[in-house]
Amino acid sequence: MPMKAVILAAGEGTRLRPFTASEPKVMIPVANKPILQYVVESLVANGITRIVMVVGYKRTSIMNYFGNGEEFGASIEYVNEDKQLGTAHALYQARDKVSDQFLVLPGDNVISRKTISDLLKQRSEYSVLITRSDHPSKYGVVTMDDGMVADVVEKPEKSPGHIISTGIYALQPEVFDYIEEMMHERLFDITSVIHRMLEDHGLKGIITDSMWIDAVYPWDLLTVNSAALAQMVKSSSGNVERGVMIKGNVRIGEGAVIKGGCYIEGPAIIGEGCEIGPQACIMPSTSIGNDTKIGPLTLVKNSLVMKGVEVGPNSTVEQSVIGDGVNLGSNFCSHVGTREMVVEEGIKVLQSIGCMIAEDTAIGSGVTVKEGVIVGSKCSVSPGTVVRERIPSFSRIL
Amino acid sequence: MCGIVGYIGNSRALDILLKGMKRLEYRGYDSAGIAVRNHDEIETEKRKGRVDDLELDGLFDGNIGIGHTRWATHGKPSDENSHPFFDCTGSLAIVHNGIIDNFVTLKEELEMAGHTFTSQTDSEVIAHMVEEYYSGDLLDAVTKTVSRLKGSYAIVVMHRDHQELIASRNQSPLVVGMGTEENLVASDVPALLDHTNEVKYLMDGDIVRITPDAVFIRDATGREVDRETKVIKWTVEDAEKGGFEHFMLKEIHEQPKAIHESLLGRLVEFDEVDFARYDIRHINIVSCGTSYHAGLVGKYIIESIAGIPCMLDLASEYRYSSPPDIYPFTVFISQSGETADTIGAAKEARRRGCKTLGITNVLDSSLTREVDEVIYTQAGPEIGVAATKTFTTQLIVLYLMAIELGLQRGKLLIEQAETYRNELRKLPRRVEVLLNDTEEIQDISKRVLANAEDIFFVGRNINYPVALEGALKLKEIAYIHAAGYPAGELKHGPFALLTRETPVVAICVKDSTYEKMLGNIGEIAARESPLIGVGQEDHELEKLCDEMVHIPDIPPLFSPVLINVVLQLFAYYTAYNLGRSIDKPRNLAKSVTVE
Numbered sequence: 004m005p006m007k008a009v010i011l012a013a014g015e016g017t018r019l020r021p022f023t024a025s026e027p028k029v030m031i032p033v034a035n036k037p038i039l040q041y042v043v044e045s046l047v048a049n050g051i052t053r054i055v056m057v058v059g060y061k062r063t064s065i066m067n068y069f070g071n072g073e074e075f076g077a078s079i080e081y082v083n084e085d086k087q088l089g090t091a092h093a094l095y096q097a098r099d100k101v102s103d104q105f106l107v108l109p110g111d112n113v114i115s116r117k118t119i120s121d122l123l124k125q126r127s128e129y130s131v132l133i134t135r136s137d138h139p140s141k142y143g144v145v146t147m148d149d150g151m152v153a154d155v156v157e158k159p160e161k162s163p164g165h166i167i168s169t170g171i172y173a174l175q176p177e178v179f180d181y182i183e184e185m186m187h188e189r190l191f192d193i194t195s196v197i198h199r200m201l202e203d204h205g206l207k208g209i210i211t212d213s214m215w216i217d218a219v220y221p222w223d224l225l226t227v228n229s230a231a232l233a234q235m236v237k238s239s240s241g242n243v244e245r246g247v248m249i250k251g252n253v254r255i256g257e258g259a260v261i262k263g264g265c266y267i268e269g270p271a272i273i274g275e276g277c278e279i280g281p282q283a284c285i286m287p288s289t290s291i292g293n294d295t296k297i298g299p300l301t302l303v304k305n306s307l308v309m310k311g312v313e314v315g316p317n318s319t320v321e322q323s324v325i326g327d328g329v330n331l332g333s334n335f336c337s338h339v340g341t342r343e344m345v346v347e348e349g350i351k352v353l354q355s356i357g358c359m360i361a362e363d364t365a366i367g368s369g370v371t372v373k374e375g376v377i378v379g380s381k382c383s384v385s386p387g388t389v390v391r392e393r394i395p396s397f398s399r400i401l
Numbered sequence: 402m403c404g405i406v407g408y409i410g411n412s413r414a415l416d417i418l419l420k421g422m423k424r425l426e427y428r429g430y431d432s433a434g435i436a437v438r439n440h441d442e443i444e445t446e447k448r449k450g451r452v453d454d455l456e457l458d459g460l461f462d463g464n465i466g467i468g469h470t471r472w473a474t475h476g477k478p479s480d481e482n483s484h485p486f487f488d489c490t491g492s493l494a495i496v497h498n499g500i501i502d503n504f505v506t507l508k509e510e511l512e513m514a515g516h517t518f519t520s521q522t523d524s525e526v527i528a529h530m531v532e533e534y535y536s537g538d539l540l541d542a543v544t545k546t547v548s549r550l551k552g553s554y555a556i557v558v559m560h561r562d563h564q565e566l567i568a569s570r571n572q573s574p575l576v577v578g579m580g581t582e583e584n585l586v587a588s589d590v591p592a593l594l595d596h597t598n599e600v601k602y603l604m605d606g607d608i609v610r611i612t613p614d615a616v617f618i619r620d621a622t623g624r625e626v627d628r629e630t631k632v633i634k635w636t637v638e639d640a641e642k643g644g645f646e647h648f649m650l651k652e653i654h655e656q657p658k659a660i661h662e663s664l665l666g667r668l669v670e671f672d673e674v675d676f677a678r679y680d681i682r683h684i685n686i687v688s689c690g691t692s693y694h695a696g697l698v699g700k701y702i703i704e705s706i707a708g709i710p711c712m713l714d715l716a717s718e719y720r721y722s723s724p725p726d727i728y729p730f731t732v733f734i735s736q737s738g739e740t741a742d743t744i745g746a747a748k749e750a751r752r753r754g755c756k757t758l759g760i761t762n763v764l765d766s767s768l769t770r771e772v773d774e775v776i777y778t779q780a781g782p783e784i785g786v787a788a789t790k791t792f793t794t795q796l797i798v799l800y801l802m803a804i805e806l807g808l809q810r811g812k813l814l815i816e817q818a819e820t821y822r823n824e825l826r827k828l829p830r831r832v833e834v835l836l837n838d839t840e841e842i843q844d845i846s847k848r849v850l851a852n853a854e855d856i857f858f859v860g861r862n863i864n865y866p867v868a869l870e871g872a873l874k875l876k877e878i879a880y881i882h883a884a885g886y887p888a889g890e891l892k893h894g895p896f897a898l899l900t901r902e903t904p905v906v907a908i909c910v911k912d913s914t915y916e917k918m919l920g921n922i923g924e925i926a927a928r929e930s931p932l933i934g935v936g937q938e939d940h941e942l943e944k945l946c947d948e949m950v951h952i953p954d955i956p957p958l959f960s961p962v963l964i965n966v967v968l969q970l971f972a973y974y975t976a977y978n979l980g981r982s983i984d985k986p987r988n989l990a991k992s993v994t995v996e
Contacts, residue, residue, distance in 0.1 A: 005602075025834065025837035052604075053602065062644075063654055066644035066645060066654075067655065079644075080644075242666075258667075258668075276665050278669070278826070293661060294826050296826060310829075310830060311829060311831075327830055328827070328830040328833075328834065362834075363830075
């Protein structure tokens, strides 16, 4: 019998702020598709078409994009988690929608068809998909005993190993009894539930080395974007003028115009209705969302530029994340360099990072943003400014 | 997208198919057709138009049949291109939803084998291919056929000599409904729910043989399988709306996408109509209801961008007015393209010797045959009776048209046109920003508007028609009396009606009327009417108003698109709080095909 899948997509993804101002993390696009779409497509490719999505934070953006799922070959139902208390609480909202063994997946990791089939092939009654990570302390770290999970420790300070849980499970409906029990004790995360369950049931740990990428912080989006672009299939339905050079794997959307003299090197994707150039340079690992305009003589390289953006002429956008509706004036420049970022786990040193500008911020002409700087949403920055430090949302920089 | 449905059992197939097709109209409604097996003959009726337009007198008494409702995206809707399709001898009929990628090769092969085609569609090859492979076993013939098909499909096949339906799917949806001594199959659950709530979802590659008392399924490998029977707990209404409570709310939220689609490929070159062929010195826009309001906004757009004087007429009045001594280029706007008044007016305009243009959302609708030129709004099917995304895309078409006319007349400089196009390109995002945060609007609707008996909407200049439209929406779906006025007109009468119990929605943007508008709002404030301001961030305005809804920054010329979305949401949430039937308001129909 075909299984159902429950996708947890109710959380905001606060560590990605300010990029979650108007949509949850699962809807952030990489290679012009929301992260959640990679999850849906991987399920459908494995014949799992009946999907329950647990939604909460900014849920209309999800419902509006996925609808009833038909466009994606799936049939999608939605349940709400009004207060986002934890993963187990989120899953609990779907209790009336499943009756047999089902899959649970976080909606915010980019995965591939094979990730799911790895789990499907080897699963037993209760299974979890595990993988190796260089940064285990951000996740639930798993210790194994003869193919079975011995223990899970959530975000340990000192990690007992490099095997982590992907948060992808095959479970039985009985899990809801355990969730209820744990919720009585005010514990709302799946790891606590798994802990309790390990007392009664075995949990098989299935190791995968297929695609599983997590974007935790805004700068991680660049890595995820490159990985997703590497998997992309080339196609073109735009209007490419004479004298445009296109090399490698490049995808151009319907109604897009690439004006004369542009040089585009793949992997790169250009969305529907974009206007690029003339004489613009789009270099590898770049995504450009729908309805975006890239001005003449501008260079965009290894960057994630979202939809409805305008980049003025003679600008440089490198190693940068540019959110929906951002306006960059002419002669914009993103410096690339090394910066130390303060994160929950301590200090993280980023090599070769540009800037990260969140949605609907307007930047005047001749502005330079220094390496590693995050500019919040709906800011305005006056012409000629050099932005050296992080700017909170809704700021006006004169 | 299309909708298909099949029935086999003891009841009159026709009635069940028609009901099911109506339920699938959200998937498209530009052509419809059915076939019913009646005493070893297949009777059929298909034509361009909606399910209600089918002519079904007298015949169709059988208990087996198939039906189809279509939304053409490529290729014209026409009687010939409507489903069902038949083989050469009329022994078997098929309906199909999807796209057959390799149909050109298959068609050539079948034509070589002597088959005659009657349509341009990809779907017809399926009928002939089944005929080619048929030798008494229908299931076998369909199995061989689908093994040759590349692309997406959901199909249902019937044969005059068989007491069975054969269906199959690949990448297009298909569900089997399990009844008692009857079974159904359809693109989506709503078409089945009147008869059964027990369904089987088919998987890609499944081929299924359906009889009145059995459903036999083979998977892609030819193995006999069963698919789990699910009991559907939700109602017909929930099914089609993808998580939204009403079509209207879904369609309001679809507007960023609709604007994007409407602009696609048109920003760089808008060449669907060669306006240079017509000597356009005056424009007359003729339409009804919400489309009339779009036309009124269009007057401001065209006059300010292209400098061409523009007159407005209601279609129901136009036909009986005496023609002036000029021959304006006459533009007809109708969402459905089937509005009887508008079509009548278009005929009249031709009689008067005017050149005409139709703006509509439905491909090849009746209006398109009565005019010289057509521009489509490309908004996709709209189901809610209250027009939302179609109004917005009508405005988009009017902006595009005005820019084109302005350039041709030399009134608009190319760099100014570029600025306008850039504003249009940014519109989807701006509407999205607005839709991302509607809590304030929901709160005002619940607290202020839903408790009122009369509501006034005021605006000036290009936002005066938007005030009219805001009032119309509220009347349509919330059943609250509302009136729109140009703000400067209040003191000429309506002022007498303002009290503490009459909320006023005031639209105020920083255009040439800004100072005057603030003055008008001050006068209203003095009457102590609850004042709801709609505009950009603005301290002057906020000081005067009791409530304030902000729209993203935008030049005044393009502000109607955003402000109208706010007013749509006011109407929606007010109606919602009053428990109104939002998608089907009393006494109203989606397209008004009577005069």
